[in-house]
Amino acid sequence: xxxxxxxxxxxxxxxxxxxxxxxxxxxxxxxxxxxxxxxxxxxxxxxxxxxxxxxxxxxxxxxxxxxxxxxxxxxxxxxxxxxxxxxxxxxxxxxxxxxxxxxxxxxxxxxxxxx
Amino acid sequence: xxxxxxxxxxxxxxxxxxxxxxxxxxxxxxxxxxxxxxxxxxxxxxxxxxxxxxxxxxxxxxxxxxxxxxxxxxxxxxxxxxxxxxxxxxxxxxxxxxxxxxxxxxxxxxx
Numbered sequence: 001x002x003x004x005x006x007x008x009x010x011x012x013x014x015x016x017x018x019x020x021x022x023x024x025x026x027x028x029x030x031x032x033x034x035x036x037x038x039x040x041x042x043x044x045x046x047x048x049x050x051x052x053x054x055x056x057x058x059x060x061x062x063x064x065x066x067x068x069x070x071x072x073x074x075x076x077x078x079x080x081x082x083x084x085x086x087x088x089x090x091x092x093x094x095x096x097x098x099x100x101x102x103x104x105x106x107x108x109x110x111x112x113x114x115x
Numbered sequence: 116x117x118x119x120x121x122x123x124x125x126x127x128x129x130x131x132x133x134x135x136x137x138x139x140x141x142x143x144x145x146x147x148x149x150x151x152x153x154x155x156x157x158x159x160x161x162x163x164x165x166x167x168x169x170x171x172x173x174x175x176x177x178x179x180x181x182x183x184x185x186x187x188x189x190x191x192x193x194x195x196x197x198x199x200x201x202x203x204x205x206x207x208x209x210x211x212x213x214x215x216x217x218x219x220x221x222x223x224x225x226x
Contacts, residue, residue, distance in 0.1 A: 006158075032212055043119075043204065043216040044159075093158055097212050102147065102166075104212055108158035 002028045004096050006107035013084055014115055021079045021110045023094030029074040030096035034104070035067075038091040050077055084114040117142045121205055121217035129225050134192035136220045138205030143183050149214070150179050150190050151204040159204065163190070195224045 003026040013019050023033060032051050036044040048064075050056040050071035058064045066088075068080040077096075081088055093109040118141045128134060138148070147166045151159040163172045163179040165188070171180040176193040192199055202221045206214040 034212065034214075036216075043218040044206075044214075046213060046215070049213060091156075095159075102164070102212075104149075104161075104214075106151075106159040106161070109156075111156065 002026075002096075002098075002103070002105045004030075004094065004105045004107040006092075006094060006110050008110060009108065010111040010113075012113045012115065015085050016083055018080055018082045019084055019112060021081070021092055021094075021112070023077045023079070023096065023107050025075050025096045025098075025105070028096075028098045028105075030077070031074065031099050032097045033071055033077040034095045034097075035069060035077075035079050036093045036095070038093065038109075044093060047079075081112065084112070086114045088112065089114045117145075117207060117209060117215045119205060119207055119215050119217040121203075121220050123220060124218065125221040125223075127223040127225065128195055130195060130197060132195055132224075134190075134195050134199065134222060134224075136190040136192075136203050136205075136222070138188040138190070138217055140186045140188075140207045140215075142209065143186050144209065145183065146208040148179075148181055148188050148205065148207050150177075150188075151206065153202045153204055153219070155202075162203075195222075197224050197226050200224050 007022045035047045048056045048058045056069035071077040095106040097104045149164045150162040165181045178191045202219040204219045205217040
């Protein structure tokens with residue numbers, strides 16, 4: 001089946017620094033990618049949707065200047081958490097879909113801890 | 116605004132018992148509903164996808180039903196095994212590909 005990878009799988013950073021998380025589709029063309037975050041004991045919340053070559057669409061309440069999303073190719077999307085703070089500590093998961101195919105494939109997630 | 120609720124929040128059963136997990140949603144105008152499994156600290160594994168026009172889907176020991184008009188879906192897992200221990204998430208999609216997730220049901224199957 002289709003595989004989505006994320007890198008890194010976990011990262012610890014100091015408050016005020018920026019962190020980049022990569023999401024890659026390994027064997028299909030991810031025309032659309034989605035970014036979610038999950039706080040402990042809570043469910044996944046959609047942050048933004050990105051289509052290859054276009055600007056991301058952010059959900060209400062998500063700061064687009066803080067969470068920079070780039071989807072420059074059909075196999076790679078990146079999420080950059082700028083000036084990270086402890087409250088940004090979370091589990092970030094991406095998912096990807098190819099064209100009009102309804103199947104959506106999720107990455108393994110990235111655990112971000114901001115000290 | 117769509118709200119997705121999963122009951123119970125946690126469930127513990129002895130091995131061999133059948134599992135029944137419930138999911139309800141407030142807006143019946145959904146595109147599809149999907150059940151996922153999440154192991155601790157891990158990503159999601161898709162279990163079953165039910166299109167809005169379908170009433171149920173089956174895969175092995177898993178069966179999921181969908182009653183769109185009443186805003187409910189049920190996931191049945193037959194003859195549970197310790198390896199079924201995980202958190203099960205229900206998600207509904209209103210528009211293409213955008214999922215609204217429930218908080219999940221944490222399942223423990225004891226040997």
